Amino acid sequence: QVQLVESGGGLVQAGGSLRLSCAASGRTFSRYSVGWFRQAPGKEREFVVGISYGNGRTLYADSVKGRFTISRDNAKNMVYLQLNSLKPEDTAVYYCAARFGTVVVQQSESEYVYWGQGTQVTVSS
Numbered sequence: 084q085v086q087l088v089e090s091g092g093g094l095v096q097a098g099g100s101l102r103l104s105c106a107a108s109g110r111t112f113s114r115y116s117v118g119w120f121r122q123a124p125g126k127e128r129e130f131v132v133g134i135s136y137g138n139g140r141t142l143y144a145d146s147v148k149g150r151f152t153i154s155r156d157n158a159k160n161m162v163y164l165q166l167n168s169l170k171p172e173d174t175a176v177y178y179c180a181a182r183f184g185t186v187v188v189q190q191s192e193s194e195y196v197y198w199g200q201g202t203q204v205t206v207s208s
Contacts, residue, residue, distance in 0.1 A: 086108040094205045098168060118192075166204065
C-alpha cells in the first residue's frame with residue numbers, strides 16, 4: 084500500500100511559479116512510477132507528466148513541456164513538480180498518482196493504482 088499526499092498548491096499570477104510536492108508512504112516507493120494529473124473545472128482529468136522508477140524516464144504533456152519539471156527523491160519518498168511560467172489555463176486541481184514498477188511512463192489514469200487527494204493551483208491573469 085502506498086499513500087500519497089500532495090502539497091504546495093496556491094494562488095499565483097500568470098508567469099509565476101509554484102513547486103508541488105507529493106509525499107509517499109511505503110519503504111519501496113523507489114520501485115513505483117509516479118504521474119501528475121490535473122483536472123480543471125468542467126473538464127476531464129488529464130495527464131501532465133510522469134516519471135518511471137529505476138531509470139527515471141520522464142514524459143511530459145505537450146502543453147507543459149519546457150515549463151514544468153518533475154523530479155523525485157527516493158531517499159525522502161518525495162516527488163516534486165516545478166511549475167514555471169504559469170498560465171491561467173494551468174488552473175486545476177493537481178493529483179499525484181503511483182503504480183508499482185514499469186520503466187515506461189503511463190499516461191492513462193487507469194494505469195495508476197494509488198492517488199492523492201489533490202492540491203489546487205489557481206493562476207490569475
